[in-house]
Amino acid sequence: MRKFLGRLNNIFFKVFGAISGLTIFFALLLGIVFIRLYTKSAQRTRQEQLCHVSEQLATRLGDTIAYGDYEGTMQFLEIYNSFETAELWFVSENSAISEFENDLPGLDMAIATTQEEFLEVIDKTYEGTQVANVFYSDIHMATAIVVGTPVRGSSGTIIGVLVSIETLEDLDGAIEGIGRMIFVSSALALLVSGLIAFMFARRITEPVRQMRLMTRDMIEGNYKLKTGINRKDEIGEMARSVDMLSDKLLENEEERKNMEQMRLDFFANVSHELRTPITVVRAYAESLVDGVVTTKEEQEEYYSRILRECSNMERLVGDLLTLSKMQNPNFKIEKELVSLTQILEDAVGGVSAIAAEKGISISPSGQFDEPCMVMGDYGRLRQMFMVVFDNALKFSHEGSTVHVDVKCSGNAVEITIRDEGVGIAPEELPNIFDKFYKSRLLDNEKGSGLGLAIAKYICEKHNGTVRVESELGKGTAFTFVFGKTS
Ligand code: ADP
8 A cells, every 4th residue: 555655656746746837837927927917007007197187287287377377276186186196296496486385285396305216307307398207216115107297387488397106006016916816826726736636646556556466467377357447548558458468378378288288188199009009019929928829820920910010000100200290380391393183193092902902992083184283292292192091991881982073273273082981970070180089980990090180281281271071971071172383
């Protein structure tokens, strides 16, 4: 559990770090951009308003001074005072105007600071145009918009400067509020990103944990488990691969067990097949050595039995040798252009004596006269047909016929060898090509059960196929198909 938490934490912190880093970065970026834009636009609006009002005030002030229109100016100042927050100074070098000082409330008739920025605004205004600037005012202890407006007398000459000051404290407050909002929302975003990171990390670590457990089981040889993960993302793909891997390993394991079993069976079969003739030979030889057998006829009988058993063993060992060669994946058949019909004829010639002995006739049909050339090993192909002819004769009744049909058209050669013998039971059919699978019939006393296995290997080494059809009591047909080369 602790280990799991450790792993989760690892991924969790990585995801959390990435998400929270991004969140904080964007919150800061957005905050700074927003505050800058907000400040700029708010300042601009206020400055425009202040310039506009100051312009009107300066005109009124000029009129007051020139024509003595106190009432109008007073009203204007009153209205102005009621909704504007700006501070107004009137600066003039003309001593004659000082008499207005007490009559105009809300208007300071002097400059209350020596701060350079203020003096600069006043100086510039004296040049004839309205001047606006934003700077930190020492006496107000806040950033302020300062607008200087020229006040003109009746002749149009500048008789003073109206300085309007509006501090931006409230704007600072608003910015502070926005900053706080951004901070709170960033903290909330961090909390949410922590939650997302936790869920995200769990979604990754849980299947990884499952896969890890499964692979550990696989290392210990248990291939039957499945991850049970069904997702459409990369993790799902990985889980499917792990499942496929375990299937494959299970398959291999079963194949390996089968092979092992087959190998053991093979050894058991070989030992069994060899032990019987050896026991017989030993018994006969012992009898001869001990002098138990006295008559000449009996002795000859014993010698010929020993000889028969020896040739049986020789055949068995020969078959085993061929089989082991054929099973070797590196074994390559020496191929040359050969006539399949010629090989068939040769094989028929080889078994004709046994056929005649049993009164069985071999009847060719189809394109037996055509060469039917294929690439192959003459000797091996002859051996293959001999196995099938041997069986056909062995399992046929006296006086029956073995039919050999050749179809040599298109790109393939098809050869069918059909007998009218005992036939094979349907449940036995799938096994007849297995090594050591043989009939217990008396006719098959000498059979080793290796013939058809060898025949099938030879056929496959020639890229051919073999199939068998049979009906109990009616007969059996083996059909070989090879690719033609001409
Ligand atoms: P063997 O002939 O030495 O027993 P094979 O591998 O040649 O071994 O044949 C395996 C088994 O297949 C035979 O023992 C027999 O049961 C069956 N079989 C093969 N050919 C025929 C056939 N023509 N008719 C009936 N059974 C057959």
